[in-house]
Amino acid sequence: MIKFYDKLSQDFSKLLESEYNYDTIIEVGEQPNIKLFKAHSVVLYQRSLYFQLKLTDTKKNNIINIKLPHISDKIFNIILKYIYGGTISLESIDASGILDLLIAFNEFNISESVEYLQSCLIDDNASWLRLNFSHVYQISFLNENFKTLQQFCNKIVEKHPNLIFDSDDFTTLQENALISLLKNDDLQLEESKIWDKVILWGKAQTPNLPSNYEQWTKENFKSLKTTLQNCLPHIRYFQISNDDVLEKVKPYKKILEKNLWDDIFTKCVSPNKPITSTILPPRKKLSIQLPPRKSPAITLSSSIITLDHAAEISSWIDRRSTIYDISEIPYEFKLLLRGSRDGFDGKIFHKLCDNIPNTIVVLKVKNSDEILGGYNPLTWTFVNSGYRYIETTDSFFFSLKNGNLKESILSRVINSSTAIYYDHQDRGPWFYHFGVNDHHSGPNKWQYYCQDNNYQLPIRSTQDNFSVDDYEVFQITRKSLSSSIITLEHAAEISSWIDRHPTIYDITKIPYEFKLLLRGSRDGFDGKIFHKLCDNIPNTIIVLKVKNSDEILGGYNPLSWKFVNEGDGYIETTDSFIFSLKNGNLKESILSRVINSLYAIYYSDQDPWFYHFGVNDHHSGPNKWQYYYQDNNYQLPIRNTQDNFSVDDYEVFQICNKV
Structure with missing residues (x-):
């Protein structure tokens, strides 16, 4: 069966642009920035459960009017283009915008895009997620569809709980997010501090409590107990030190069941005496292994400075x-x-x-x-x-x-x-x-x-x-670049391509660090080595020196590499490219950007593959590579032959923004 999805997508996108026979007007934003979008109810109805419900509204002059004051026109324009054409362009959207887009797509019940956008945030914008962690963590618990983002956040908060517990907006945390933290056996935080924070959160959710607990009435304690009824069962009370029990827990004993408080106090004064309350297991403490001391990057010949x-x-x-x-x-x-x-x-x-x-x-x-x-x-x-x-x-x-x-x-x-x-x-x-x-x-x-x-x-x-x-x-x-293959001039040119800069950067103004992840001659050429050292790391450049020639070939993957046990798969991106760098025989470098973004990157159980360019097969030898050109996937050929070839060496760098 032949499939022509691209043509179908293009035709529906043209229908949106032409506004032919539209019957729906969608008013987006608030005054004075309202924008009107014209659309077709039959398309909206079929593509979004949200619109299936909205389109039951009565027509006026045979036109359905829908108002969306809480969504920006920029975000809605992307969503509407996806509804018609099935494509999402994130080129001009920063991480904050992608997060807003994720929330909006979820509101419109377009589930496949929700999963895709979560992956984009995690794979390509992890540093931004960490910088805005408290905000992102709260959003991840807004909806069950954000599980991927939620799991990413939970892994971080296990080891770095202070990102949440010490954040300025901790008391605005949703209850389900707080309970998820309390239930986590791997949470690296003292139980007494967890208790302090739970009490702080509970007070913020309970109106009209006096600031001094010594002035509280019976009703005040009862109100706090009701607020925290779903949180209190997950506190590891018997892991709190005796001093902290007396200093921190005892003042609030009225929010605990009497039997539980009696058992907590009993354990303080008579640790070996049996109790009836359930003792939750202690949280697992990570054994901290200090990293090896970093070697200095330079040798300094000075009697004055260090x-x-x-x-x-x-x-x-x-x-x-x-x-x-x-x-x-x-x-x-x-x-x-x-x-x-x-x-x-x-x-x-x-x-x-x-x-x-x-x-x-x-x-x-x-x-x-x-x-x-x-x-x-x-x-x-x-x-x-x-x-x-x-x-x-x-x-x-x-x-x-x-x-x-x-x-x-x-x-x-x-x-x-x-x-x-x-x-x-x-x-x-x-x-x-x-x-x-x-x-x-x-x-x-x-x-x-x-x-x-x-x-x-x-x-x-x-x-x-x-x-x-x-x-x-x-x-x-x-310092010169840590590479046996490319020069600083090459790095400047590659950096310019990544940024789509109209001119090549000066070598003193390269905006990126090239962090060496793998060198074949040092680490090995086997595919397993590649996946061990380079998987799950976004923004990587691969460069290789072709054996018995001056050729330097390579490619840029803005996503991350992944090992696939069974089968294989193509990954979509509009930002990947492959290249041949200028050398003794090539006066000008060749840049070949992806055209068919659906087939940009290829995941398998072998080494890196850009469409029709990569390691040929591990059975052919550990450093056997292959390139053949098809003009419907990447723009230009980067070799004048399509034979298999060997390499003297290859390197993989992570491209990191200079701080």
């Missing part, structure tokens, strides 16, 4: 909101000059450091813990006569944390036109009002004074001249 300082400086250069881990420092610190080794004279500085971009100067103030310094993204030089200011918006100076300074001070340039100061050859480095005072004062005499209209913050509490024990100058160079 790796932690280097990580902080690197974060400032990249304007990150958080400090790099020392295992993730993206720069090499190449020592150009050390005063105690090379000399403190200005001429030495200019000889060793001039005309070199991106330098850090650090110095140790004599007879103190102070470590001061500055970053110049331009180059140093000297002028033979007079002086000159150089403009940049990226310079900064700083005071690094030490024994007396708990937090480092970062001071970025404000007046960019006077950021860097060039003087005669005998003078060393100068940031505006911070640098070597004058060679006549001595070779290691420095000066700092603050003027708040040039750099943001003062980095010293005094503005005196000072001497240094030592000073060092480093060139800051971005």
Whole structure:
């Protein structure tokens, strides 16, 4: 049987666009942002149980009018296109919008899309879900159809219960969500804190309770007991310490059954005495295994700053909101000059450091813990006569944390036109009002004074001249990519393709980290290795070096890879692509985006497969690959042959946003 679903979808989509013979007007949104959609009742009736009920409304002038004030026109437009054409485009929708779309699709009783959108959120937007966890967790319990999202949230909350219990909106949690938490044997939280939070939640749901429980009446306790009647049976009372029982549980004993309170108290004073109440098992405590200590990303040759300082400086250069881990420092610190080794004279500085971009100067103030310094993204030089200011918006100076300074001070340039100061050859480095005072004062005499209209913050509490024990100058160079196959230029090009950027990113402005997950020559070429190291990780790039050639091929999967025990399956996405990167024989890279999104990615029990491009078969050998071209699935051919081929190596990277 031949199926022409694509053509059917296109025809129904055209019917929606043409509005031909419409008999329904749907008013979406509220004033002043109301939008009208024209549709066909027969299509709406067949595609949505929600509309089956709504379409019983009386017609006016042979037109059915439906009002949906609580839904945005953007969301409803996507839903209506799906009702007619069976397609969903999420390209311009962020994670928050997908969540709104999920709620709306569920309201319209379109179940297949509800499951699909939950998978999109979990596979492609997990970091956003975690950042907005409390809100997402509450939504996951709004409806039984959100089970997939609910299970995802439950796995997280087991290990990190404070995401919910300590959230500002904890008391707005639905009862079924709270009960689900209380019933969880793996919840990693002390039982006494669980009790505290249950009482807090119960008070919030019970109106007119005095703030001081000592002023409560019998009716107040009875009201709280009624509120918590479905929660109290799931508290592990006999896992609460004696002190906490007396301090926390006893004040509220009137909300417990008398027999239960008697047994709790009995266990406190006589642990071996038998009781009649059911003793729930203790919650399982995870054995915490500390991860192996991370190795530093660089070797630092400094007598002044530490790796932690280097990580902080690197974060400032990249304007990150958080400090790099020392295992993730993206720069090499190449020592150009050390005063105690090379000399403190200005001429030495200019000889060793001039005309070199991106330098850090650090110095140790004599007879103190102070470590001061500055970053110049331009180059140093000297002028033979007079002086000159150089403009940049990226310079900064700083005071690094030490024994007396708990937090480092970062001071970025404000007046960019006077950021860097060039003087005669005998003078060393100068940031505006911070640098070597004058060679006549001595070779290691420095000066700092603050003027708040040039750099943001003062980095010293005094503005005196000072001497240094030592000073060092480093060139800051971005580390090369952790790949034996692709270069930073390749990474910039791939990043541009992911973002659909019209031009290729500069290598200094690549917005992504390429996190190496697998290297065939290191980890093995077997499909099981691939699935072990790469499954369930979204946004991956695969690159491979074809044996006995310069060819570098690869593909991008915005979803996650999965192992399929039996059978196989194609996965839909509009964002995947395959490519051939420029090399000695190929002057321009070839980008081939998916056309037929229904067949973008192929799941099996073998290695990665984009439609007609991937590992040929594990029986053919562990590094045998195959490519053949069909122009109805991906845009362009990326090879001029369609033979099987071997690879020298292949690598898989996760593509992560830089923080």
